[in-house]
Amino acid sequence: MRVMAVLARRDQCNREGEVLQLLNAHNFAVTEAAYLEVIRRKTAKLFEAAAQLGAISARRAPSSSAALRVTACISERRSS
Numbered sequence: 001m002r003v004m005a006v007l008a009r010r011d012q013c014n015r016e017g018e019v020l021q022l023l024n025a026h027n028f029a030v031t032e033a034a035y036l037e038v039i040r041r042k043t044a045k046l047f048e049a050a051a052q053l054g055a056i057s058a059r060r061a062p063s064s065s066a067a068l069r070v071t072a073c074i075s076e077r078r079s080s
Helices: 002-023 032-057 067-079
Strands: none
Touching (some): 002 032
């Protein structure tokens, strides 16, 4: 059940990121923050889900997985 929850969250974020990407497809004035938001919702969430699924399959607590570090890294980049 936890695997399906991780995949569902990742899929939802990916769809949101895809919509944002399409909305800004020909917008040459897109801000760096908007561009990074697309990356966060698509690529970063993919890596986060992979780390979470690895932790689940290894029967480790998700909080001990690299997923938190991936998310923290992306959050740091967004705020700087």
